[in-house]
Amino acid sequence: MSGFRFLHAADIHLDSPLRGLSRYEGLPADRLRRATRDAFDNLIATAISEAVDFVIIAGDLFDGDWRDMSTGLYFARAMGRLDEANIRVFVLKGNHDAESLVTKSLPWPPNVTVFDSRKPETIDLSDIGVALHGQSFATGAVVEDLSANYPAPAANRFNIGVLHTALGGYAQHQSYAPCSVQGLAAKGYQYWALGHVHAQEVVSRDPWIVFPGNLQGRHAKETGPKGAVLVEVSEDGSADLTPLTLDVLRWIQLEADCTGVADLSEVRHRIRAALLQARDEQASDKDAVFRLTLTGHTALSGTLTDRRDVLRDEVCAVAEGLGDIWLEKLIVRTAPPLETANGAPDDALGLVDEVLDDPELLALMEAELKPFLDAAPQDDCEADGLYAAARSRDWNAVLAAASLTLKTRLTGGGADADR
């Protein structure tokens, strides 16, 4: 067996849009929306520059509900560049692209091989002594252990198992094609090229069981560097793995502790400091989108919540000043100082506290908010915050937030305090 190099990538979700980002002045929407393509271009460029022998894409190349053929054609052109460099590509269909019409209609370039979805398929690369075993998802919801039917390792070959799986289960991912580390290890392959889990993880080094993570983070929960792994196998069959960062846009979650702040300028100061640190430590030199959560106990808690819209604009302005970093969402999760949390019973604040548990008020909430909730789009959008609480009729959570901001308004610190 001669030595060889290959790239292992997965969960590219080509052309799928970024989620949770709302437009505002200065947001380079066109630039951001190209993130998945730009990251994919990085992958192709890396494959060529590293002169790898082949590339493995272990599932979810496309989004299942994404029916735009131009995405497939873009992919085909990219594969053409690899073909010119004599780089072969092995694609496994995962839960997202199993039923993709794009996948079915795409004229795959000659250097691309798609694993069969009816049974495990072995591709023998005799020129470099590699055997790839894999089975694509036939449907979007495969719940059996596909690896169980994978063939025994080929003799005199470096055996690579390609599999889209949740392995033993990950909290943030649906449990598709479940299997175990022991089961995979028992197969006798030298390398398991897995996909589905969006965080990069080396599950095992002997044999290699690797999740490369997704190529580009697409929402606020997919933070940190994203990319693929470069595997270099020497003549004696030993492998060395190098994580590659290929993403072009970094998602960051950060918190600004507002404990004890007494005025809004101090809040802005703390936000700027937190943002500066996050940009330097997490964004590196890439574009970045951040979700900012304000925390801590402060007398300005209600003001911050009620003035969130204004504050959001200010945070955007601070971010713009730092360059190439944009706000995804501002969450105010501050709380008032413990000693002043409740209003005196005789004043207006006391009145507000007093009616919080009134069943009549809860019924009123249901009746009054129903028209809006009915009129708002009834899709399966992953709403959070008060909207999600209202949709699940968690009125206590809604009331808790609203009472705090209302009391702030009543004491002259609300949204219209500066107007």
Next chain:
Amino acid sequence: MRIAEFTLERYGRFEDHRLTLPKQDQDFHLIYGPNEAGKTTTLCALADLLFGFEHRVAHAYRFPAQALRVGAMLENGGEHLSLRRRRGRTGTLVNAEDAPLDEGRLSAMLHGMSRDAFLQSSSLDHARLRDGGRAMVESRDDLGQMLFAAGSGVTNLKQVLTTLDEELDALWGQRRSERRAFTRAETLWKEARSKLKETSVKPAEWSRSKTELNQATKAFLDADVARRQAAAALADVERLRRVYPLLARRKSLLDDLASHAVLVVPEATEAAARGALEVAAQQQQKRDAAHALLEAVQATLQSEPDQAPVIAVGDQVDALVQDLSAELQRRQDQPALEADLAGARTTAQTLSATLDLTPEQALKAALPPSGVIQQLRDHVKRRVELATRAKAAGEAAATAREECRAADQLLAAAAPPSELTKLEAAVQVAQRAGDIDEQIGKQMMLAEREEEALARSLQTLQPWSGAVSELIELVPLPDEAVDEAAAQVSAAKRSAEQAQRVAADRAEALDLAKAKAEALAEGEGVVSFEMVREARDARDKSIKRIGQHLGSCPPLTSPGEEIEELKRSVTAADELADRRFAAAEAAAQLAGARAEVAQADIRHRHAQDQIAQALTAVQRVSADWMARLNAQHLPNLAPEELRAWIRRRALCLTAKQAVDDAEAEGLRLRTRRERLHQELATALGREAGNASEPLEPVLAEASGWLEVLKRAASAFDALKADAKSAYARQEEALRNLKSAERQVEEWQSQWDAITAEVGLSLQPNTADIRLSALEELGRAREQAQQVSGRRDRLEALSKAFANRAREIAVALSLRSDHDPVDLVRRAKALLEAARTTAARRHTLQEQADQHAKDRAAADAALAAAETALSDALTLTGSADRLTLAEALDRARERRELEERLKVLDQELVEQTDGVALAELEEACASLSFDELGARAEDGRREAEEATTRAQDARSIMAEAAQHFKQFEAQEDAAGWASEVELARAEMDGLADAYIMKKTQRLLLGHAMKRQGERARHPLLTRAAELFRTLTLQRYANLVVDRDADKPRLLGVCDNGDTMVQIDDMSEGTQDQLFLALRLAAVEQSITSGSQVPFLADDLFVTFDDDRARSGLQVLGELSRTTQVLFFTHHAHLRDLAETLFPSLLVHDLQEAA
């Protein structure tokens, strides 16, 4: 305080009418009386009793005003107060002997309440209920303000609420609007989704497009091959057609060359020779022309004279000519300068006279500097201003005085309308009287109606008939007598009826006793003593017969049967005895029942006797009653019937009283109208007209005249105001005048000081002229000096000019005694002529030089050309230039033929497309040119058809390629997908904001509602309870709406949600609301210790039966805490009250009358 007894001693039409109002658990009293029965009179009397008689309302139409009296016994706790009220100004509260009583005790019982307050709160009729209620709900009185004041402490909450509403409206509303942020975001989201759908490239569509492109490409390639083939065939034929004429021309050229002699002159040689020939010809021509011209110029030159002496002084002449215009100007300016100098000196002399200076002083004396003059002039100007102001003030004062005088004259001429006050009072009195004509008309109609009512009432008295006067004189039996008779008749009848009932009862008891005894006797379990005795007798007889048989006396015929008989009889007797013993109780009952039968029979007979006695008594009493009626000429009616007859008689008398009242009221009104007629006539200053005529025309006339007088009075007041204003203006003008005069004086002081300082003696009014003269003098002196200097300089220049002119004249041999100007002009003419001649000579000389030069050059060029031609002459063998030219022409023709052949060959090479010339010549030799044309036409058509087919295929292919290219280039779908997510995130953010603000809104609204409920006044709470009861729960509550511009009261319907404004309630419900509010206020007043009777005069006129019942119940509840007097003319309300309050005392005013 409550009224225990109330007496209308003499009041209205009442006399000694007493209402006794005993206290009960429910202190509720109903005073019933139909219209005109005196309810309103009684209510007035009660108010007059408590607060004194009103002066404007008289109840003295039956009794003199001084005789009016009402009295009462009041209770307050354990305290009793007996009092009477008479009409008058003081001491009207009196005791039984008309001695004055202290008002203090009564006032204390009333807790200081005034008549108005009493009428407003405790003595209500329908109108006052509505007026008072309306005042409360509109917060026009204290109670209303009390209602709305509570709960208004958190006023800033409403502002927050309004802000929230505005913010919510900007976010989302049920009615879509693009001004709302959420709607805008949603619209963008939907558009992006739609665009995403539009721009997405469908895989199947892409595949189909790809296939179409491939097919179109293949079709195009095939068509293109066919096109090429047709084009090649056409090209062959076209080639032959092109070369056919060329080949013919080539053959002709070759023939020409063969016939042409050979003279080879190189082209360069030929060109050089031809050039030299042409040059030689040209130069020969030039040389001849130059020579002729040279000779002509030299002849002309010799005829022109020399002008050098004149030219030599040319510069000096030019300088003089240049100064000539200046000299002429000097000569022209000289007189003006002299005139200016003389004028300036004359001005100075004139001004010196003005300034009282000698001519010497005028030219040499020191003058004040211009700054001082300007300062003095400013002072003078200031004085003019002050003088102008003083004059204006004086004029204004004069004008104001004139205005005052005019205003005084106008005021004196106008007289205040003295009769205005009197007429106004009379008209007011007449207007206050209302439409008295209509009142009189109504009163007359009322009197007629009362007459008719009286007639109807008399009809009800039948069988009695007679006149009203007889009826009045008729002495009815006193109630006691009627009652006694009725009681006797009734008692007798009751006794008879009782006796009959007793007899019936006893007959029934007798029948029952008999039936009982029979039943007991016939009962199976009862064995009577007779039965036992009979059985024992049968036994004893059998024993006796057996004994006799044993004693052989007489022997039995059948002893065996007898023995059996004995056994049977013994057994029967024993059995009966046993049964009797066992049924001893039943037997006893039977015996008792029989005893009862006997007793009932006796009682029954006794009752029969009682009936007979009672009937006899009834007949006796009736006979006595009829005898008594006949004795008093009363109709023969039973006592009860007579009582009703007496009541109807009272109604007749009441009707008669009403007739009398109506007539009296009519009389009163007519009297009043007569008085008003008199007053108005007096006010109008004329005799009163017919008093029976309507008052309205007179009143209208008086009102019209009153308006006229008022306008006159207004005009008079305006004149007075104008006069006052004029005097004020006069005073102001005088003040201004004094001020101006004072300023003039101050100015004079300052002026004197300044003139003394500068040493000038100036008068203010002439100062400006003198100052101007001083300035003018200064300017004249300066001008004279300047003009004199300038004249001297001009004279010196003229002298110098004359000297120079004379010098030139000598040089030019002119006479020097002429005027220098004339000399200069002559010198100038000489110089110009000399210069012209010199210039002409110079030009001729230059021309001669040029012609000589040209001739020499032509000679040289000709020689050179001859030299250049020597080789050509030799080559062609020519003798001279003429023969040489002919030889060159022949050589050129040969060379041109060769060139044309060469060009033709080149063209053939280009047109043959590489095909050999021989091959083409061969092909052309076998065809004619026309045949080639026909072949070319066919080929061209075929080629065009193939081209068209190829072009069509190309278009289809291009279209398919374009269509397919769209897929390749399209990237918008990803952009729109991104837009979808952007818009969706925006919507989520706005949804968060909306839910937050909406919840704030609901929370605050709910808190405010709670606050409102908590803080509402107890008065409102109690009123709401009463309102709920009065409306039979149709309304659940009353709330104060503070969201409106002004707080307002709303009724809450039984569903708890619907709010009804007061104006939207029915009239009846409004009355119930007003009553609830009023009763709540009364209860509050009672709680605070102020307890006075509550008088209600037909308050339920708009209530239906059920709500009237509730109203009575509410008043009944009130009567447990304070006395309630309920006045009504509705019989159904009286009946209802009697049902609700079993112990109710009804006071019938009709009966009382």
